[in-house]
Amino acid sequence: MADQEETFAIQNSPGGSDSRELQSDNKPEKQNGTSGKSPSSQTTYIQQGMEGIKVYLHERELWMKFHEVGTEMIITKAGRRMFPSFKVKVTGLNPKTKYILLMDVVPADDHRYKFADNKWSVTGKAEPAMPGRLYVHPDSPATGAHWMRQLVSFQKLKLTNNHLDPFGHDASTGRSGQAFISSHAGCERQIILNSMHKYQPRIHIVKADENNGFGSKNTAFCTHVFPETAFIAVTSYQNHKITQLKIENNPFAKGFRGSDDMELHRMSRMQSTKEYPVVPRSTVRHRVGSSHSPFNGEVQGMATPSTMSSQYSQCENGVSSTSQDMLPQSSSYPLPHEHGQEYCIKRKVDDDCHSGEHSYKKPYLESSSSEEDHYYRPVGYPQSLSLTSAPYRSESSQRQACMYASSSQGAEPVPSLEDISCNTWASVSPYGSCSVTTMQPMERLPYQHFSAHFASGSLVSRLGGVGGHASPQLGESHHTAMYQSSMTHQTLGRQCSPGAGIQSPTAGLQGNEYLYAHGIPRTLSPHQYHSVHSVSIMPEWSENS
């Protein structure tokens, strides 16, 4: 349904949506050219437009509240929406250029968690992730003007633990599944996750111009990661504080709010059997579990916000030209360097942000300012990645990729459009960061790593990879290609945006290959690591078991 998101829209436009506009214009810019912005940095034109792109997380404060406690997202067979919803404000796009906005959720690390004693802790190694699925925003492809006009909401995305359903719709329950499908040509899908595993949502902005067609060599895209949106997937809430936050903030859970009256009523009904004091349930629970702050700071397993850098934004820009993919993802291990942040992050936030609590690092300066809610993370980095580097990853990555692919995908061998497009890869890098760097050898990775954690895969890679075809060269590519398959651009285009008619090429992200890193043993070569950008940002979450 529509969602209209909330109204905040930034600028809003009432009509909003409208458009998708015409495509007509898009072309003008073609790559570089015109657009003006010069690339700043290094990059080639590819990025051109990507450099100035900024993405602000909407309602960051709310996200931070959850994050501080240790965000949990329910996953069900039928698919459950995330709450808080992932909504962003995007600026810096070329109004006439078309872009595809998509989201994915990648493993934040390779651990399995358990919740005991009011806190999360690592219990073991993560299960191999399934192939990741991409959730392409229904408006894609659309012009920069369209995306910037109002908040871009990914609230319809659903998380599921149903590995069997390739399409993201679940037959079992019936409800949701179908709806999905029908809605947009199947674009929407549910993202499959494993319970008790930590994940990091990411948003990717892919230029859909002809020039950048996926297939083409230069697909420009950038990835933004908001560490504060990381969460642990669960089939039922573990931490009562989270339950409480959900109830208090999610309109659909209003029925569970303790307003006295209601509570009483409810209680009586539901629990007729039990008797209860008057306390609202929530309250009750609360107390019980409450953890006060299990996580806070450190919590082991979870991330703590504070530490995190949420603030950073990370981004990756990739270009895909050939080989580039870069980032493999490495798995979750810590990479040595991660610079991710640096590069990418620019952060700003604070102002807006603050959640009040800690201040997270706000290292960066920018601030944006204007918008309130959104915090943004800049992204851009100039860099494009070069694909080059990618080559290395290949092996490991490949394998991994394959594995994943196979496993999960099993269901869908070749994906049909849908699949492909939507599901595809999995990548890993959570935090990642900016991958921009790509290849570079280590240097780039400044990050620190906390220990370990993630690897990140980069989407970029995939995108860049796009080249899946394109750049076969790298070993990776292949793999990627395999699973990822080939997404073709078209696919995306079609499915997702029917209307749009995108030129095919552009549309698709196909190429992306993200690999997955996680499960893998760290085989990645150093290079890979570099590429990865991962950043691990959150120490807390890190593993520690």
Place this chain on the structure above:
DNA sequence: TCTGCCACGTC
């Protein structure tokens, strides 16, 4: 641990 069903809310 996960699933199904429920009441209750939003849209």
Place this chain on the structure above:
DNA sequence: CGACGTGGCAG
């Protein structure tokens, strides 16, 4: 009104 989104709870 009906479809759908929520968490609780029983199984």
